Amino acid sequence: MTSSPQPRLAASLACFRDGAVLIARRGRAPNKGLWSLPGGGVEFGESAAEAAVREFEEETGATAEAIGLADVVEVVARDEDGRPLRHAVILAYAGRLVSGEPTTTEEADAVAWVAPADIDDYATTPGLAAVVAKAAEIAA
Incomplete structure (x- = not known):
């Protein structure tokens, strides 16, 4: 029996400090060279929020906490x-x-703290500014 391809479940974290969000420039494919939120695949047995926090730590070396779901991106x-x-x-x-x-x-070959209003100054993954705006409302 062959299995059909399945969508991959991933999680990301819009981490805020003093009103700025941390974005990271992807050092690997897909989307190498584009700015995005730290994130990656959800592992079996791990909640999506746990995955977002783990991926943030793996990609940046810093520790964060998830405080709420901001958006679902497909x-x-x-x-x-x-x-x-x-x-x-x-x-x-x-x-x-x-x-x-x-x-x-x-x-993440570069990281930057950016005001949500300035996200469009960066070459980002599609829809990043909208996700960050929603996350900023939760983090406020």
Whole structure:
């Protein structure tokens, strides 16, 4: 029996400090070179909020807490004929920095604290500004 491809469940964290959100420039594919929220796949037995916090720590070296679900983002990448290549459902959480100072890693080759209104000044993954705006309301 063959199995059909399944969407990948992922989580990300819009971490705030003093009104600014931490964004990271992706150091790996997909979306290498684009700014986004730290995040990644949800592991079996792990809640999406736990995954968002774990991925934030793995990608930045700092510790944060998730305080609420901000948005659900669905990404379907297609080839030139419209066939799906990748499909991810991303649960985007709002959070706050708990300890440490975010630094770069292989997954995040640059990090920046940015005012939500300035997100559009960066080359970002699609829809990032809208997700950050929703997360900012929760984190306020």
